[in-house]
Amino acid sequence: MEYFIQQLVNGITLGSIYGLIAIGYTMVYGIIGMINFAHGDIFMIGAFVALISFIIFGLTGVALPIILLLVLLIAMIFTACYGWTVEKLAYKPLRGSFRLAPLISALGMSIVLQNYVQVAQGARVKPMQPLFSGGLEFFKNSEFIVTVSYLQIFIVVLTIILMGIFTYLITKTDLGRAQRACEQDRTMTALLGINVDRTISITFIIGSSLASVAGMMFVLYYGVIDFYIGFLAGIKAFTAAVLGGIGSLPGAMLGGLLIGLIETMWSGYVSIEYKDVAAFSVLIVVLIFFPTGFLGKPDIEKV
Amino acid sequence: MLKISNVETFYGKIQALRGVDIDVNDGEIVSLIGSNGAGKSTLLMTISGVNKARNGNITFNGEKIENRDPHKIVDLGICQVPEGRRIFSRLTVEENLRLGAYTNEQGKHFETDIKEVYDLFPVLSDRKTQRGGTLSGGEQQMLAIGRALMSKPKVLLLDEPSLGIAPKLVNQIFASIKNINKEKNVTIFLVEQNAKKALELADRAYVLVNGKVTIMGSGQELLKNKDIQAAYLEGGTKN
Numbered sequence: 001m002e003y004f005i006q007q008l009v010n011g012i013t014l015g016s017i018y019g020l021i022a023i024g025y026t027m028v029y030g031i032i033g034m035i036n037f038a039h040g041d042i043f044m045i046g047a048f049v050a051l052i053s054f055i056i057f058g059l060t061g062v063a064l065p066i067i068l069l070l071v072l073l074i075a076m077i078f079t080a081c082y083g084w085t086v087e088k089l090a091y092k093p094l095r096g097s098f099r100l101a102p103l104i105s106a107l108g109m110s111i112v113l114q115n116y117v118q119v120a121q122g123a124r125v126k127p128m129q130p131l132f133s134g135g136l137e138f139f140k141n142s143e144f145i146v147t148v149s150y151l152q153i154f155i156v157v158l159t160i161i162l163m164g165i166f167t168y169l170i171t172k173t174d175l176g177r178a179q180r181a182c183e184q185d186r187t188m189t190a191l192l193g194i195n196v197d198r199t200i201s202i203t204f205i206i207g208s209s210l211a212s213v214a215g216m217m218f219v220l221y222y223g224v225i226d227f228y229i230g231f232l233a234g235i236k237a238f239t240a241a242v243l244g245g246i247g248s249l250p251g252a253m254l255g256g257l258l259i260g261l262i263e264t265m266w267s268g269y270v271s272i273e274y275k276d277v278a279a280f281s282v283l284i285v286v287l288i289f290f291p292t293g294f295l296g297k298p299d300i301e302k303v
Numbered sequence: 304m305l306k307i308s309n310v311e312t313f314y315g316k317i318q319a320l321r322g323v324d325i326d327v328n329d330g331e332i333v334s335l336i337g338s339n340g341a342g343k344s345t346l347l348m349t350i351s352g353v354n355k356a357r358n359g360n361i362t363f364n365g366e367k368i369e370n371r372d373p374h375k376i377v378d379l380g381i382c383q384v385p386e387g388r389r390i391f392s393r394l395t396v397e398e399n400l401r402l403g404a405y406t407n408e409q410g411k412h413f414e415t416d417i418k419e420v421y422d423l424f425p426v427l428s429d430r431k432t433q434r435g436g437t438l439s440g441g442e443q444q445m446l447a448i449g450r451a452l453m454s455k456p457k458v459l460l461l462d463e464p465s466l467g468i469a470p471k472l473v474n475q476i477f478a479s480i481k482n483i484n485k486e487k488n489v490t491i492f493l494v495e496q497n498a499k500k501a502l503e504l505a506d507r508a509y510v511l512v513n514g515k516v517t518i519m520g521s522g523q524e525l526l527k528n529k530d531i532q533a534a535y536l537e538g539g540t541k542n
Binding site: 174177178180181184185187188189190191192193194195196 | 401
């Protein structure tokens with residue numbers, strides 16, 4: 001039982017990271033109907049920016065909460081610029097051409113970003129000193145002590161806060177309404193005087209900054225990164241988005257949590273080597289019974 | 304006010320408009336009738352900037368607008384209610400209206416504007432928290448017109464407002480179009496297949512055939528025109 005709770009905590013932490021990346025996939029899919037395969041690499045860029053800024057600020061000896069806040073802001077801003085640029089360079093010129101064109105362009109962009117980081121930062125694994133130590137311990141009298149580290153608490157709380165802000169943005173503001181309108185009918189949205197290109201750009205900016213937060217969490221949680229982490233994390237987050245129902249924002253978060261839990265539970269109880277196989281197998285099974293994912297809804301339109 | 308001269312629009316190699324000339328003056332209701340495929344909707348989409356005119360000019364109060372982006376044209380005060388209404392079905396009625404107010408100084412006068420729309424179409428007020436997709440065809444048309452009005456347009460382009468709507472509601476919608484023109488001083492450019500209704504309402508009217516304007520005149524003149532009666536008003540004189 002204690003072991004189960006421990007895996008649950010680990011799974012939720014991992015799921016938060018996947019969920020934040022998955023939102024980027026699902027938002028972009030929702031608005032331009034394209035899978036942004038470079039999104040995993042945007043997450044990787046976020047992780048690198050976070051690592052570099054941690055090292056720089058670590059030397060200054062500022063207090064930890066301030067470092068975290070600064071790194072968070074810097075990672076979000078830098079990574080948002082990358083996301084915005086990728087959209088302008090690789091996807092916008094292809095808008096209106098055949099459906100596969102931006103998809104191929106996205107795969108190309110993914111390779112470009114990986115190689116760029118490999119050349120600029122080197123191919124070796126980059127380690128980082130742990131910034132957080134300690135945690136809360138539960139069930140001290142039993143055989144297995146459940147530890148919830150402060151880092152895990154930080155990750156989950158930050159995710160919840162970001163989700164709150166993000167949900168407010170999408171459901172209550174002009175920007176969010178414009179975004180949901182673009183998802184349904186871009187021409188009509190333009191006919192109401194809304195700048196559709198700008199709305200799409202902002203979607204990429206939001207998705208990229210959420211991915212950069214996930215990148216920062218990844219650096220802190222695993223302590224090592226390399227230029228290739230975006231691939232597997234990206235595929236997992238994409239799986240999460242599909243599992244939850246691509247295009248659905250709560251679905252992305254739910255899917256992220258599920259993938260995180262499946263992975264940790266499988267590693268804990270069955271075998272750690274096959275954790276990825278488990279995650280993808282669940283996806284296949286779910287898609288057989290819920291073709292649109294858990295929270296994705298098929299379009300019912302009254303004509 | 305709105306001046307369309309010699310506009311030609313293409314879909315790839317296919318020419319949809321073959322040199323259209325139309326003037327819409329301030330305060331008028333101008334109707335454009337024509338059969339399916341004549342190019343009526345293409346013309347409206349060209350005015351709105353969704354389709355680009357390959358040749359010709361469109362000016363609004365003397366300003367050239369033929370190569371502007373759709374959202375900039377709405378900023379100038381030209382708003383379109385497109386064919387098929389194109390309501391955002393997953394958004395609520397109120398959210399649809401809020402989107403209409405997007406350019407209107409970010410909805411500064413939102414409360415008074417939305418009240419005007421609700422006064423014009425009281426049924427929308429009863430349905431404001433419902434999703435757009437759950438409304439009937441007629442209610443969706445009212446919502447589409449209301450949504451366009453939220454941007455406080457100077458010219459309203461209406462594409463087939465009677466399409467697929469119960470006859471009783473068609474009368475109500477045409478009455479409100481007249482009301483919008485007279486009370487709110489919005490110039491109307493109406494595209495219709497329901498020629499009789501459109502000509503009765505119009506100050507002036509044009510007939511579009513195969514991408515060209517063939518006949519023009521006052522609404523009353525066109526109603527009496529023998530060719531038009533034969534081509535567009537068959538049986539329409541019965542009631």
